Amino acid sequence: MQEFSGLSLQGVLDTLGVIVPLIAALVIGTLIFQYFLYKILNNVVKTSYALPYTLLAPAIIAILLFTMYPLLYNVLLAFSGLTSKTFNCYSPVATGVCKLDHLYGFDYAAKNFTDVFFRVKDGEILGWGRLLRTADSTFPVLLGRTIVWTGINVVFHFFIGLALALIMNQKIRFKGIYRSFIIIPWAIPGIIVALTWKQEFHAQYGFVNNLIEALGGQGISWLRDPIPAFAAVTFVNIWLGVPFYMVMLLGGLQSISPDYYEAAQMDGANSWQRFRAITIPLLRPILIPAITLDVIWTFNKADLIVAMTGGGPQESTNILVTAIYNAAFGSAATFELGFASAFSIIVFFILFFFAVIWITTSGGLKEIYER
Amino acid sequence: MSVLTQPASLPPARKIDRGRNWPQIRMYAGAAVAALGLVLTVVDQMNIGWIIILGWLGLLVWKQWHAILAFYSVISIYPVLRVISVSLRPGSGLLSRDLAIIPTGATIESYVKIFTEETFLHWVWNTLSITLAVSAVGVVVAATGAYAFSRWRFPGRRPGLIFLLTTQMIPAGMMIIPIYVIVAQLGLTDNIIGLMLAYISTAVPFSIWILKGYYDTIPPDLEEAAMVDGCNRMEAFWRIILPLSTPALSIVFLFNFLAAWSEFLVAKVVLKSPTVWTWSLGLNDLIGTFNTDWGKYAAGSVFVTIPVLLLFTWQSKYLISGLTLGGVKS
Numbered sequence: 001m002q003e004f005s006g007l008s009l010q011g012v013l014d015t016l017g018v019i020v021p022l023i024a025a026l027v028i029g030t031l032i033f034q035y036f037l038y039k040i041l042n043n044v045v046k047t048s049y050a051l052p053y054t055l056l057a058p059a060i061i062a063i064l065l066f067t068m069y070p071l072l073y074n075v076l077l078a079f080s081g082l083t084s085k086t087f088n089c090y091s092p093v094a095t096g097v098c099k100l101d102h103l104y105g106f107d108y109a110a111k112n113f114t115d116v117f118f119r120v121k122d123g124e125i126l127g128w129g130r131l132l133r134t135a136d137s138t139f140p141v142l143l144g145r146t147i148v149w150t151g152i153n154v155v156f157h158f159f160i161g162l163a164l165a166l167i168m169n170q171k172i173r174f175k176g177i178y179r180s181f182i183i184i185p186w187a188i189p190g191i192i193v194a195l196t197w198k199q200e201f202h203a204q205y206g207f208v209n210n211l212i213e214a215l216g217g218q219g220i221s222w223l224r225d226p227i228p229a230f231a232a233v234t235f236v237n238i239w240l241g242v243p244f245y246m247v248m249l250l251g252g253l254q255s256i257s258p259d260y261y262e263a264a265q266m267d268g269a270n271s272w273q274r275f276r277a278i279t280i281p282l283l284r285p286i287l288i289p290a291i292t293l294d295v296i297w298t299f300n301k302a303d304l305i306v307a308m309t310g311g312g313p314q315e316s317t318n319i320l321v322t323a324i325y326n327a328a329f330g331s332a333a334t335f336e337l338g339f340a341s342a343f344s345i346i347v348f349f350i351l352f353f354f355a356v357i358w359i360t361t362s363g364g365l366k367e368i369y370e371r
Numbered sequence: 372m373s374v375l376t377q378p379a380s381l382p383p384a385r386k387i388d389r390g391r392n393w394p395q396i397r398m399y400a401g402a403a404v405a406a407l408g409l410v411l412t413v414v415d416q417m418n419i420g421w422i423i424i425l426g427w428l429g430l431l432v433w434k435q436w437h438a439i440l441a442f443y444s445v446i447s448i449y450p451v452l453r454v455i456s457v458s459l460r461p462g463s464g465l466l467s468r469d470l471a472i473i474p475t476g477a478t479i480e481s482y483v484k485i486f487t488e489e490t491f492l493h494w495v496w497n498t499l500s501i502t503l504a505v506s507a508v509g510v511v512v513a514a515t516g517a518y519a520f521s522r523w524r525f526p527g528r529r530p531g532l533i534f535l536l537t538t539q540m541i542p543a544g545m546m547i548i549p550i551y552v553i554v555a556q557l558g559l560t561d562n563i564i565g566l567m568l569a570y571i572s573t574a575v576p577f578s579i580w581i582l583k584g585y586y587d588t589i590p591p592d593l594e595e596a597a598m599v600d601g602c603n604r605m606e607a608f609w610r611i612i613l614p615l616s617t618p619a620l621s622i623v624f625l626f627n628f629l630a631a632w633s634e635f636l637v638a639k640v641v642l643k644s645p646t647v648w649t650w651s652l653g654l655n656d657l658i659g660t661f662n663t664d665w666g667k668y669a670a671g672s673v674f675v676t677i678p679v680l681l682l683f684t685w686q687s688k689y690l691i692s693g694l695t696l697g698g699v700k701s
Contacts, residue, residue: 004486004492005486005487005489005490005491005492005493006489006490006491006492006493006494006646007490007492007493007496011493011496012496015496015497015500015563016500018564019500019504019567022504022564023504023507023508026508027511030512049523049525049526051519051523051604051605052519052522052523052525053519053525055515055516055518055519056515056516056519056520056531058511058512058515058516059512059513059515059516059575059579060516062508062512062571062572062575063538063572063575063576066568066569066571066572066575067538067572067573067575067576070546070549070550070553070572071541071545071546071549073549073552073553074545074546074548074549077548077549077552082552087555090552090556091555091556160443163439164439164440164443167436167439167440168440170436172436172437172440173437174437174440177444178440178441178444180684181444181447181448182440182443182444182447183447183683184447184448184451184680185447186683187629187679187680187683187684188451188676188679188680189629189632189633189651189675189676189679190633190635191633191634191635191651191654191655192454192633192654192672192675192676194635195654195655195658195668195672196450196453196454196672197450198658199658199665199668200450200453207449207450207453214420215420239446239447243447292536293539296539296540297539299542300540300541300542302542302636303634303635303636306635306636307635307655320542321542324542324545324548325547325636328547328548328551329547329551329639329640337548337551337552340548341545341548341549344542344545344548345545347542347545348540348541348542348545351540351542352537352540355540
């Protein structure tokens, strides 16, 4: 078989031979399952919701299997002493010596969860825990940095996105061209964005410094110094997030009927009053979910930072989610999966706590489930 | 006339003519600024920085909104042009400090190298097979599930919807760790099936969320009319709702496709050996610690980005309507 760039016809057929039967089996199995489920629900259980439950069944099963099971397993891992040294104990396929006398227990959990916050020696708390074994990566520092990171990003996304959407909502020429240019950052694969900007922030060969020097300024070693590194990563994430807001808000603006503005204008409202009284309230159903999603996405933005800086230099770009990743798999890692699981559960609850407060105060979800 | 509220169809209120023609004055002033830039360029040894900066200032004076949009468009597109530029550089000029878009001695050397020196096509094929499978499964599973959420008030609906939103809050690390351990225990590391299963876990909840919002905007009267005419519920869904939802379905497919196509962290943890790498791992390795090949990296990036960009622009009409229709009440 001829091979080109690592790929041969046989290789393609092999992959297809695995994937196509798998998908076919999934689809056919699902249909058969749904048929019988509907018969049972309709004739045996006699619920009036037989059809919706049948329609939902595949999604529920997929979520239980692929989302819930890993999540619950993650909780179990927080009760384990799983590290690279004890991996053999937990794997049914690996062979090797296991030095643990028990696999899961509250003693592991107690240690894993305390390690997230405190440094403990002989039952005495010495201070904040140093995650990743470095001086300044303690829990409060990481939490504070994550909040600053999320705040800056969301504010800039929102204001730049809104400004662009308002400008584009006018009668303006070349609108289509501008729009397709501006949404480009959104369309580029995230990892390409991260790796490309990493190179463009290179102190010597990146265009950012070359441009600064061409304009007569002094180049900055962006990814080597703590504050410039944080600025660089934040800039890239703002660049990435603006198109999402622009698209969402532009769609929202276009759906507002001009009649409202006409009526307000006749009543003598000036443009700021019209903006406050018409545009903002009518954009609310789009704004609240957009901001909610953006806060969550930014808070959880691990891949960009891992690919650009890995959380460095001197931990200056390390936020909570990257710290989890680094604890489990990063280069400075000790492969402490039990500890990382406990850490991730705590981070999840922090985000969940903020999200619940935000959603209940803004009433954002009412739009969605009270139709 | 204000940018804050200018509605698309309302003609601007007629200003009282004070004897000055502002648009024309601004046009001449802008042209003067741009002309100054041209002069300075010629005087300052053909330094094109002057014409770029003063030309833009001229545009700002003449038509301020176009100037702002043009400025932001340049910010959006310049890094992309840079990647193309680096991919065209000859081997000797890779580490150049040149800012020009078309490099001196442009060549397609890097494009040949990425295919011949690396197993790039294999990486792309691995990614493509995973991505298509995940997107298809996501759309199929979500299409009917979201319909149930949209049309019936069954017990468990509200907790279900809140749960779907909650899955969005799961930190990356929280899924990666159990997925890695499960995959390792099952002996599925270095197997793309393991990665596919991992991606489905994020694709399904998000797809349901978007599709449900879209179905909500389709009036139930449509299906009721069809059912009066003798369709049953599923026929009505199949013949009326699904065709009407093409925009949303393609959005969901597109989002799942984009998410899986460029996923990096889970793939990095699950796939170790180069023969099963996705392109994101391959390209990351090209500019990794031990190996800095910007030319090959840039050429590879152009290859994997162009299909996605085309898909995106082709779908951008649907993209905007699909996303926003879910949010606005009809």
